Structures are given as structure tokens and as C-alpha cells.
Amino acid sequence: MAAHRRGSVEFLLRLATVLAVVLLALLLGLPLLALIFRVPAGELIGRIGDPEVLQALRLSLITSAGSTVVVVLLGLPTAYLLAARSFPGKRILEAVLDLPMVLPPTVAGLALLLAFGRAGLAGSALRAFGITLPFTTMAVVVAQVFMAVPFFVAPVRAGFAAVDRRYLDAAATLRASESYSFFRVILPLSLPTVLAGTAMAWARSLGEFGATITFAGNLPGRTQTMPLAVYVQMESDIDRAVALSVLLLVMSATLLVGLRYAPVGLFWHKTNAQLQRP
Amino acid sequence: MLSCSVRKRLGGFQLDLSLSAESGGTLVVVGESGAGKSTLLRMLAGLARPDEGSIEVDGAEWFSSAHGVWWPADQRSVGMVTQDYALFPHLTALDNVAFGLRASGVRAAPSRHRAASMLERIGIGQLAGRRPAELSGGQQQRVALARALVLEPRLLLLDEPLSALDVQTRREVRGELRSLLATLSCITVYVTHSPLEALTFGDRLAVLDAGLLAQSGSGSDLLRHPRSAYVAEFIGINLFHGIIETRGDGLANVRLPAGTISVVDPGGAGTVFAAVDPRDITLHIDPPGGSTQNVRRGPVIEMIPEPPRGERVRIVVGSSPPLVAELSRASAEGMGLEVGKQVFAAFKAVGVTVYR
Numbered sequence: 001m002a003a004h005r006r007g008s009v010e011f012l013l014r015l016a017t018v019l020a021v022v023l024l025a026l027l028l029g030l031p032l033l034a035l036i037f038r039v040p041a042g043e044l045i046g047r048i049g050d051p052e053v054l055q056a057l058r059l060s061l062i063t064s065a066g067s068t069v070v071v072v073l074l075g076l077p078t079a080y081l082l083a084a085r086s087f088p089g090k091r092i093l094e095a096v097l098d099l100p101m102v103l104p105p106t107v108a109g110l111a112l113l114l115a116f117g118r119a120g121l122a123g124s125a126l127r128a129f130g131i132t133l134p135f136t137t138m139a140v141v142v143a144q145v146f147m148a149v150p151f152f153v154a155p156v157r158a159g160f161a162a163v164d165r166r167y168l169d170a171a172a173t174l175r176a177s178e179s180y181s182f183f184r185v186i187l188p189l190s191l192p193t194v195l196a197g198t199a200m201a202w203a204r205s206l207g208e209f210g211a212t213i214t215f216a217g218n219l220p221g222r223t224q225t226m227p228l229a230v231y232v233q234m235e236s237d238i239d240r241a242v243a244l245s246v247l248l249l250v251m252s253a254t255l256l257v258g259l260r261y262a263p264v265g266l267f268w269h270k271t272n273a274q275l276q277r278p
Numbered sequence: 279m280l281s282c283s284v285r286k287r288l289g290g291f292q293l294d295l296s297l298s299a300e301s302g303g304t305l306v307v308v309g310e311s312g313a314g315k316s317t318l319l320r321m322l323a324g325l326a327r328p329d330e331g332s333i334e335v336d337g338a339e340w341f342s343s344a345h346g347v348w349w350p351a352d353q354r355s356v357g358m359v360t361q362d363y364a365l366f367p368h369l370t371a372l373d374n375v376a377f378g379l380r381a382s383g384v385r386a387a388p389s390r391h392r393a394a395s396m397l398e399r400i401g402i403g404q405l406a407g408r409r410p411a412e413l414s415g416g417q418q419q420r421v422a423l424a425r426a427l428v429l430e431p432r433l434l435l436l437d438e439p440l441s442a443l444d445v446q447t448r449r450e451v452r453g454e455l456r457s458l459l460a461t462l463s464c465i466t467v468y469v470t471h472s473p474l475e476a477l478t479f480g481d482r483l484a485v486l487d488a489g490l491l492a493q494s495g496s497g498s499d500l501l502r503h504p505r506s507a508y509v510a511e512f513i514g515i516n517l518f519h520g521i522i523e524t525r526g527d528g529l530a531n532v533r534l535p536a537g538t539i540s541v542v543d544p545g546g547a548g549t550v551f552a553a554v555d556p557r558d559i560t561l562h563i564d565p566p567g568g569s570t571q572n573v574r575r576g577p578v579i580e581m582i583p584e585p586p587r588g589e590r591v592r593i594v595v596g597s598s599p600p601l602v603a604e605l606s607r608a609s610a611e612g613m614g615l616e617v618g619k620q621v622f623a624a625f626k627a628v629g630v631t632v633y634r
Contacts, residue, residue, distance in 0.1 A: 166360065166362065169358075169360075169364065170358070170364040172325060172351035173351050174352075174425065174426075176381040184380075184381075188368045189367070
């Protein structure tokens with residue numbers, strides 16, 4: 001009977017869905033659990049005190065914070081322009097801004113080297129100002145910015161575009177200039193998205209490996225960030241690599257969860273949903 | 279004093295109208311949705327640019343296609359309240375009202391002070407600290423009004439300010455709003471789809487129909503001599519628009535797109551409006567004799583009980599031209615009227631009001 005057959009198809013689809021979710025959860029979750037339980041908690045905390053670990057941690061925090069600031073400062077106006085205006089070459093700009101999301105990081109690193117390296121396109125121009133990028137801490141920041149930008153610009157642009165036109169019209173009839181509207185209406189109303197984008201960009205910077213090692217090298221204390229240190233320590237001291245990894249994991253997860261949800265309440269006393277007009 | 283003459287092409291139709299309004303008065307623009315009312319307001323506000331024409335307020339040219347003048351919204355002395363109020367959800371009532379002052383460069387402390395006294399004036403001072411989500415519809419409407427008025431605009435634009443409210447609140451707010459508007463010295467333009475609201479608020483009314491001005495004048499003028507099907511339907515009269523042809527016997531024919539009616543000859547030629555009160559139309563099962571000049575046959579299309587108590591009933595007759603008659607429920611039942619039944623509708627030439 002048709003009804004019976006539809007019932008069993010429904011059952012099979014449900015089973016397949018559950019199976020898919022379980023498989024994915026295992027694929028992603030099992031490695032994380034393996035990482036966390038490899039070294040006992042007490043020893044783990046001890047390992048974090050190692051000078052090598054601390055050095056990489058310090059460098060990672062400084063560079064990723066720096067690149068996040070750069071991403072936000074450059075990304076906010078770019079996202080606004082893309083959301084609010086149309087101009088010649090907009091499509092090309094969008095493609096360029098999206099590219100790092102799909103580009104292999106080593107390719108990005110090589111491209112950065114060819115552009116800003118000693119013999120690169122802009123290398124001699126930079127040298128004229130006394131700036132040498134490759135194999136410096138600044139190069140780490142540049143590589144992180146390159147890789148993290150799309151993770152900020154894409155969602156923030158969508159957030160700006162989603163601000164209800166009615167609020168902008170109201171602001172205009174209340175004598176608000178475009179910039180006043182941006183800072184007092186658009187930015188506060190899309191704050192949750194901006195914070196989520198910031199968290200994504202920061203987490204991406206923190207985890208950056210390929211572009212960094214290609215463009216900035218692997219110099220302890222100068223360019224060896226935590227992901228690079230994990231890679232190096234795997235050869236010599238697996239437990240130290242694990243300690244570094246767990247630390248990275250905790251930091252990224254905290255960023256993702258914390259910046260995405262927590263501070264919204266600090267700025268908006270009510271939840272987003274409550275503030276939406278019925 | 280506002281005088282505006284604007285044209286704008288809008289997808290299918292052309293908005294083309296000239297309006298003027300006095301300081302201290304309220305001009306109500308009434309019309310069906312899609313007639314171009316909101317577009318007109320957006321052009322007055324500076325949110326939409328007309329293709330052609332001019333907008334002048336108190337002698338200042340806000341827009342002129344001839345002189346290449348265009349002041350955007352933030353440079354005009356306007357206040358606007360829209361149907362959904364568009365209060366900023368992240369700001370308290372007080373900060374919503376202070377927004378325009380802050381945007382105009384007034385410092386924070388005096389802005390908040392003036393915003394607070396505006397909220398007091400409008401009777402909701404105790405709600406200053408609430409956010410829009412914590413306010414009722416009526417309260418939101420008042421905050422939106424305070425937000426617009428605190429800037430002391432020359433031109434106050436109200437776009438269906440009551441339509442988002444429930445019936446009970448609307449009744450309360452309507453009275454308050456009317457007395458508030460009477461105290462203002464600015465030019466108020468009030469847009470609504472409700473003829474009832476239009477008659478309540480307007481010293482002068484403008485009826486908009488498909489982007490064109492169908493009629494403008496006082497409320498009583500509108501009721502006595504409607505010139506649009508929209509208003510005629512609201513008042514509930516039969517309105518015809520046609521070309522008059524003198525017959526010479528003291529009567530004249532008005533030729534309509536469908537059919538002809540006889541009227542008392544008003545003299546002159548050209549197009550006229552002819553209005554017939556539904557109570558002056560009688561219905562008959564058999565052809566009526568006597569001196570009734572207009573008799574038209576057709577089926578009953580619809581029978582609508584008349585509020586409030588349904589003692590009377592309006593009968594729509596599919597004659598040429600279509601006619602609406604109104605009679606008591608008792609006589610309708612006595613005649614055995616029902617949808618589909620053929621009837622004769624009759625009215626006298628003297629019962630038709632003719633005007634140009």
C-alpha cells in the first residue's frame with residue numbers, strides 16, 4: 001500500500017539523518033576528546049608554564065589581537081560600502097574579498113611573499129620606507145589579516161544590509177547625516193553580527209598556519225605562533241604539542257562562544273528577539 | 279505655507295499633482311492604498327526625489343527641477359511619523375526623542391532635558407526610560423510624535439499614524455492627536471486611507487486617486503459634492519461622471535460610459551458629476567408607471583444590511599448604469615427580494631444632484 005510505503009521511506013530518511021549526525025559528531029568530536037584526555041589535567045597545566053609554550057602563546061595573542069584590530073578597522077568601512085552602495089568593480093572587489101576563504105593558505109603565503117617579499121612587487125617600495133616584511137612578527141599579522149578578512153566582511157556586510165530601511169529613513173528625517181546614522185543606528189543594530197564576525201576573524205587568525213609559515217617563516221619568539229609550535233613540538237615532545245593544542249582549542253572555543261553571545265547583553269539590555277517589533 | 283507640484287513615474291502609473299497647505303493647518307491626503315500617498319510624503323520628506331516639479335516651504339525652495347535644487351531629508355525642517363513608528367529598538371523612549379537633537383549637534387545634557395520635557399508635554403514623561411519593545415502601540419505612537427515634534431519642524435508629515443492601533447486605542451489617541459495638532463503652528467500633512475479619519479483631522483482634504491488629485495476642498499465640500507468613486511462609496515451615494523446633453527424640455531441627459539440618466543438641465547455643456555442618494559431610488563417588481571424619468575431594469579447583485587442595526591438594507595442592482603438603492607428591511611422582504619431577481623430601479627430627475 002502507498003501509505004505504508006511512504007511510512008517506511010519516512011522511517012529510512014529519519015534513520016539516515018540520525019546516522020549522518022552521529023557520524024559527523026564522532027568525526028569532529030572524537031579527535032577533540034583524544035586531544036583533551038591524552039595528558040592528565042594537572043600535568044597539562046604544568047606544561048603550559050613551559051617557556052616555549054608561553055613564548056608561542058604570547059606571540060599568538062599579540063599577533064591575532066593585532067590582526068583582528070586591523071581586520072575590524074579596515075573591514076567595517078568596506079562592509080558598509082558593499083552593503084550601502086553600488087559602484088563599478090563591486091563584483092570584482094567582492095570576489096577578491098571572498099577568495100582567501102577558498103584559497104589554500106600556503107598559496108596565500110607564497111602570493112604574499114611574491115608581493116611584499118624582498119624581491120616582490122611592492123618589496124622595493126616598502127624597503128624605501130625602511131620596512132622589510134618577510135620573517136618578521138609584522139609578516140605574521142599581515143598573513144593573518146589576509147586569511148581572516150572574509151570571515152569578518154561577509155557576515156558584517158550582510159548584517160548592515162539587513163538593518164531595516166525604515167530606521168534609516170527615520171534617522172534621515174531626524175537630521176542624521178550618513179555617518180551619524182552609521183554610528184548611532186546601523187552599528188548598534190548590527191552589533192551582534194559585528195561581534196560574531198570579530199570572533200570568527202580572531203579565531204581564524206589564532207589558528208592561521210599555512211600562510212604564516214610560508215610568508216613569515218618559523219622563528220621561535222618572532223614568527224612561531226602556537227599552531228606552528230604545535231607542528232614543531234610534535235617531532236620532539238608530543239605532550240608539549242598536546243598542551244599547546246588544548247590551549248588553542250580552549251581559546252578558540254571561548255572566543256567563538258563568548259564573543260558571539262555574551263557581550264550582546266552588555267550593550268542591549270533586552271535580547272534581540274524581544275527588541276524586534278511584532 | 280507649503281506649495282508643491284510634483285511628478286514622478288512609479289512603475290505602472292504616474293504621480294502628478296499640485297498641493298498647497300497653510301501654516302497652522304492640517305491638510306489630509308486621503309486615498310486608497312497604492313494611490314501614491316506614501317510616495318508623496320516621502321518626496322515632501324526628502325526621502326524620494328520627484329522626477330520633475332518643485333516643493334516650497336515658507337518661501338524656501340526644498341526641491342526644484344528647474345533650478346536643480348534638492349535638499350535631502352537631513353537638511354529639511356521636517357518631522358515624520360510613519361504607520362509603524364520606526365522607533366529605534368536599541369534606544370529608550372528618551373534617547374529616541376533626543377536622537378534628532380543630538381544629530382543636529384545639540385549637546386547631550388540639553389538634548390535629554392528637552393526630550394524629557396517633550397515627553398512630559400505629550401503625557402508620557404514616566405515612560406522615558408523604557409525601550410520601544412516595552413511600550414504599548416499607543417505609547418509608541420506618542421514617542422514617535424514627540425521625536426518628530428521636539429525638532430520643531432516647519433513641516434510635520436503623518437503617514438497613517440493611527441492605523442497600527444487597535445480600535446479602542448485608536449479612539450483615544452485620535453482625540454488627543456487632534457487637540458495636539460490644533461496647538462501646532464507648523465504645516466501638517468496627514469495621510470490616511472480612511473475617509474472618516476480624513477474628515478476628523480482635516481481643515482482641507484485632498485483625495486488622491488491613482489497618482490492624481492481627484493478632489494480637494496473642505497470636508498463638507500467633499501461630502502456634498504464628491505468627485506471620486508472612492509469618496510462616493512464611503513459616503514454611500516451613487517456617483518456618475520458623464521457628458522451633459524440638453525434636451526430642451528427643462529431636462530438634460532447625462533451620457534455615461536454605460537447608459538444614460540435624465541437630470542434637471544443645469545445649463546451649459548461638457549462633463550458633470552451626477553449624484554443620487556440611494557434612499558431616493560425605489561425598487562419595483564413590475565414596471566412603475568407615472569412620471570419617474572429614470573427606470574432601469576437589472577438583477578439584484580448584492581444585498582448589504584446597513585449598520586448599525588440592519589433595519590435598512592442596500593440593494594446593488596446590475597442595471598445600466600449599476601445602481602445602489604436603500605430601503606427598509608421590511609419592504610425588501612415584502613417584495614421578496616433576493617440575489618438574481620430581476621427588478622426595476624426608478625428615480626426622478628429632480629432627485630439627481632448635478633455639479634461640475
